[in-house]
Amino acid sequence: MVQFRSLRLSLRFVVPLVIALGILAYGVVPLVDNLTLRWFVRDIDIRSQLIGRTLHEPLAQLLPEGNRSRINALLLRATQDERLLALGYCDAGGVLRYRTPAFPKSLDCSAIALKDKNKDEGTLLHLPQGSVHVSVHPMVEDGGEGGSLILVHDMSFVERRSADTRKYVLTFFVVLGIVVSLITVFVAHLSWRGWMEGVRAMLRGEGILRPFTPQKVQNSELQPLVGDLRALLRTLDAERRFADDATITWSPESLRTLLHKQLVGEKILVVSNREPYLHIKKDDHIEVNRPASGLVTAVEPVMRACSGTWIAHGSGSADRETVDRHDRVRVPPQKPEYNLRRIWLTKDEEQGYYYGFANEGLWPLCHIAHVRPVFRTSDWEQYVKINQRFADAVVAEADNDDPVVLVQDYHFALLPGMIRKALPKATIITFWHIPWPNPESFGICPWREELLKGMLGSTILGFHTPYHCKNFLETVDRYLETRIEHESSTISRRGHLTMVESYPISIQWPPPWEGALPPVATTRAEILQGLGLPPEQLLGVGVDRMDYTKGILERFAAVERMLELHPELAGRFTFVQIAAPTRSALEEYRAFEARVHGMSERINDRFARDGRPAIILKAQHHEPEEVNRYYRAADVCMVTSLHDGMNLVAKEYVAARDDERGALVLSQFTGAAHELHEALIVNPYHVEQTAEALYRALTMPDYEQQERMRSMRALVRDFNVYRWAGRMLLDAARVRQRQKLAARIGGES
Numbered sequence: 050m051v052q053f054r055s056l057r058l059s060l061r062f063v064v065p066l067v068i069a070l071g072i073l074a075y076g077v078v079p080l081v082d083n084l085t086l087r088w089f090v091r092d093i094d095i096r097s098q099l100i101g102r103t104l105h106e107p108l109a110q111l112l113p114e115g116n117r118s119r120i121n122a123l124l125l126r127a128t129q130d131e132r133l134l135a136l137g138y139c140d141a142g143g144v145l146r147y148r149t150p151a152f153p154k155s156l157d158c159s160a161i162a163l164k165d166k167n168k169d170e171g172t173l174l175h176l177p178q179g180s181v182h183v184s185v186h187p188m189v190e191d192g193g194e195g196g197s198l199i200l201v202h203d204m205s206f207v208e209r210r211s212a213d214t215r216k217y218v219l220t221f222f223v224v225l226g227i228v229v230s231l232i233t234v235f236v237a238h239l240s241w242r243g244w245m246e247g248v249r250a251m252l253r254g255e256g257i258l259r260p261f262t263p264q265k266v267q268n269s270e271l272q273p274l275v276g277d278l279r280a281l282l283r284t285l286d287a288e289r290r291f292a293d294d295a296t297i298t299w300s301p302e303s304l305r306t307l308l309h310k311q312l313v314g315e316k317i318l319v320v321s322n323r324e325p326y327l328h329i330k331k332d333d334h335i336e337v338n339r340p341a342s343g344l345v346t347a348v349e350p351v352m353r354a355c356s357g358t359w360i361a362h363g364s365g366s367a368d369r370e371t372v373d374r375h376d377r378v379r380v381p382p383q384k385p386e387y388n389l390r391r392i393w394l395t396k397d398e399e400q401g402y403y404y405g406f407a408n409e410g411l412w413p414l415c416h417i418a419h420v421r422p423v424f425r426t427s428d429w430e431q432y433v434k435i436n437q438r439f440a441d442a443v444v445a446e447a448d449n450d451d452p453v454v455l456v457q458d459y460h461f462a463l464l465p466g467m468i469r470k471a472l473p474k475a476t477i478i479t480f481w482h483i484p485w486p487n488p489e490s491f492g493i494c495p496w497r498e499e500l501l502k503g504m505l506g507s508t509i510l511g512f513h514t515p516y517h518c519k520n521f522l523e524t525v526d527r528y529l530e531t532r533i534e535h536e537s538s539t540i541s542r543r544g545h546l547t548m549v550e551s552y553p554i555s556i557q558w559p560p561p562w563e564g565a566l567p568p569v570a571t572t573r574a575e576i577l578q579g580l581g582l583p584p585e586q587l588l589g590v591g592v593d594r595m596d597y598t599k600g601i602l603e604r605f606a607a608v609e610r611m612l613e614l615h616p617e618l619a620g621r622f623t624f625v626q627i628a629a630p631t632r633s634a635l636e637e638y639r640a641f642e643a644r645v646h647g648m649s650e651r652i653n654d655r656f657a658r659d660g661r662p663a664i665i666l667k668a669q670h671h672e673p674e675e676v677n678r679y680y681r682a683a684d685v686c687m688v689t690s691l692h693d694g695m696n697l698v699a700k701e702y703v704a705a706r707d708d709e710r711g712a713l714v715l716s717q718f719t720g721a722a723h724e725l726h727e728a729l730i731v732n733p734y735h736v737e738q739t740a741e742a743l744y745r746a747l748t749m750p751d752y753e754q755q756e757r758m759r760s761m762r763a764l765v766r767d768f769n770v771y772r773w774a775g776r777m778l779l780d781a782a783r784v785r786q787r788q789k790l791a792a793r794i795g796g797e798s
């Protein structure tokens with residue numbers, strides 16, 4: 050295909066060239082003919098004069114004698130010169146007196162007499178037997194006017210030589226034309242390939258990699274044009290993104306439309322470790338649980354909108370009993386909309402891959418929350434093995450060779466590379482839900498190169514914030530041989546391109562229970578009553594997994610400090626901490642949970658008044674509807690993570706407050722703090738500052754609560770989870786289009 054196109058392009062150069070050469074050849078040949086003829090005529094003129102002068106004297110002696118035989122013999126001898134065809138003698142009266150045998154019959158003295166005898170130049174005549182050159186040499190006879198010696202030269206040799214010259218000239222020009230054409234074809238071919246390579250690279254996104262553009266494209270004379278095209282593409286991309294944001298109202302419907310239009314109805318495959326629904330044995334029946342997971346909260350509504358298959362670890366005690374023979378179950382249970390494909394792990398596998406490498410290694414490594422990461426070879430081996438198992442499941446679930454796969458989180462750093470190997474044309478969107486540390490911190494990991502290479506199998510690699518993207522680019526720059534374009538946030542490795550982009554995750558909007566809830570006052574009254582607190586009690590809430598990254602101890606310290614600073618609130622304020630048990634197989638987590646319990650007890654010992662505790666710790670799983678009731682009841686929600694990719698609790702709290710009341714205290718170390726500017730932003734390591742923010746939240750006037758909450762709600766509404774997924778899918782669709790276009794114009798992608 051490439052060759053055919055370059056040939057066509059070459060012909061466009063060659064055809065006019067050949068025409069030009071033809072014109073040149075046919076213009077030049079007659080000119081050359083003419084010149085050769087003139088050279089030969091002049092040559093014959095000179096020879097004629099020479100022969101004339103040589104014959105003059107003996108002929109002048111013989112003529113008066115009138116000795117015919119001797120004169121004829123003289124003339125005949127002279128014609129032995131190969132080019133002198135014949136000689137004749139015309140007397141003064143214009144009668145041909147003597148002639149050699151070859152003297153042309155059609156030539157008579159009257160015709161010759163017309164010629165100027167005194168002229169040195171001969172005349173060319175075209176006679177029936179061929180062209181001849183006739184020259185006249187005047188003879189002076191005794192007693193006056195003399196006759197003329199007529200010299201007739203054969204001109205056929207001139208024609209022969211002319212024909213030869215014409216042949217040589219034509220051959221020369223044809224050969225020259227062919228050589229020039231071949232050079233042109235070669236140059237055109239190279240230019241076309243260079244150009245195509247440039248355009249293809251650009252379409253793949255590589256074109257934006259200015260400093261690392263392949264040498265031959267860089268040196269190409271098309272470079273300025275490629276540069277302009279790049280700039281144009283970049284502007285168009287930016288404008289299109291801007292237009293998308295301005296014109297699309299992100300909802301399940303718009304996401305579905307996008308999927309069908311832009312990704313031509315592609316079936317989506319999601320891969321995560323945590324499954325969205327767990328089947329749990331409870332006494333003699335099976336219950337369905339939804340885990341406390343930001344990932345599940347975000348991806349589930351997307352999956353419901355798009356359908357497809359979600360591949361996840363089947364970790365519920367009754368999971369095996371509820372799947373079909375392909376390990377699939379339709380979910381949500383009440384209204385099935387997509388497939389959940391469960392992957393089974395043995396205890397050892399779960400220990401090594403999930404608890405070990407993912408949660409003792411990568412989790413603390415990425416969070417930099419002052420818990421040292423632990424890396425063991427045995428954990429790594431399980432991590433590799435389980436990533437491969439999930440990759441095999443993706444290949445088995447894909448019903449074409451270019452599926453759209455959404456890979457979730459740090460459990461699957463190797464998965465993109467493995468899928469890419471099996472399905473080179475797949476569109477792989479990997480989203481890293483936790484922070485990405487700086488290169489030095491990440492460098493601690495003994496398998497850092499393998500992890501990075503695996504991640505670079507992705508088409509798009511998403512983080513919550515531009516800051517995490519920057520860290521990732523710098524890490525890759527430090528540890529791998531790649532070409533990185535920081536301006537466009539793309540990495541090229543071994544011909545494969547990965548776009549690194551920030552996509553702040555969010556929650557569904559409108560919330561699932563919108564319009565179906567009792568008024569806030571009712572919920573508040575019920576919650577307070579349930580907690581055994583009086584109706585006027587000030588209520589704070591924190592909702593987390595029991596994880597050391599969440600800043601639960603720092604939060605309690607702030608509550609304690611606030612009560613120290615404002616003792617009048619002791620007994621009037623209670624903080625409810627919902628903490629879902631998590632990863633309790635790990636010692637670090639068990640120790641942390643014990644510290645949380647210990648600290649809440651200690652604070653309660655100091656500040657509880659008449660059965661009204663300062664802290665109520667609810668260390669158990671709560672279903673989302675129940676959590677939402679607490680959000681609606683609370684005067685303040687505290688999110689004090691020490692480091693968090695986004696933290697969706699902050700957004701859930703805002704979404705729950707349709708009464709536009711309540712205040713949010715938010716850690717500056719969460720991704721959410723980059724978006725929810727109207728929250729009271731704190732450094733959780735700074736106990737007084739956090740305590741002060743808590744107090745300010747509890748005493749915030751209604752109008753201020755309303756203004757802040759209204760603004761934050763608008764943001765969560767517009768930047769909802771459908772936009773998060775939609776932006777990634779839109780970018781993926783663009784990449785796919787570019788790859789297809791690159792394949793069409795270049796025969797390969």
Ligand code: F6P
Nearest residue numbers: 323341342343344458482483631
């Ligand atoms: O933050 C990373 C993450 O995967 C979240 O998306 C989720 O909230 C949490 O970890 C879940 O952890 P686990 O699945 O280990 O309980």
